[in-house]
Amino acid sequence: MGTPTGEPVPQAIDPASGFKVPLSNLQRQWDNQMVDYRFIDKRNPQDFVRGVKDDQTLPFARPETPDSFIAVPLLWEDGSFMFEEDGEIILSEGLVPFDTL
Numbered sequence: 001m002g003t004p005t006g007e008p009v010p011q012a013i014d015p016a017s018g019f020k021v022p023l024s025n026l027q028r029q030w031d032n033q034m035v036d037y038r039f040i041d042k043r044n045p046q047d048f049v050r051g052v053k054d055d056q057t058l059p060f061a062r063p064e065t066p067d068s069f070i071a072v073p074l075l076w077e078d079g080s081f082m083f084e085e086d087g088e089i090i091l092s093e094g095l096v097p098f099d100t101l
Helices: none
Strands: 011-013 020-022 026-028 034-036 081-085 089-092
Touching: none
Parallel strands: none
Antiparallel strands: 011 020, 026 034, 081 089
8 A cells, every 4th residue: 555655654453353454544442452443442331330339237136146055965885975064075984775873
């Protein structure tokens, strides 16, 4: 390509299309890339949407109740048993099942 006077026209590769275009056709796009004016990408309107703060606090709330546990005795095969009382684990010695204490 050239001008009517025979001077060469500076060319550039358009990053949007990949074609060789005259340098004078390039314009700056929103992301600062120089692209051919025919291929300028418009900014998506969703890029300007901002989140809205969602306040999820309750107007009133009760305090959480303390955990309560139930001690369940476990009977082992050798006749010993184990249960937990006040955070302590109590173990008995081996008992014969159905035997009196």
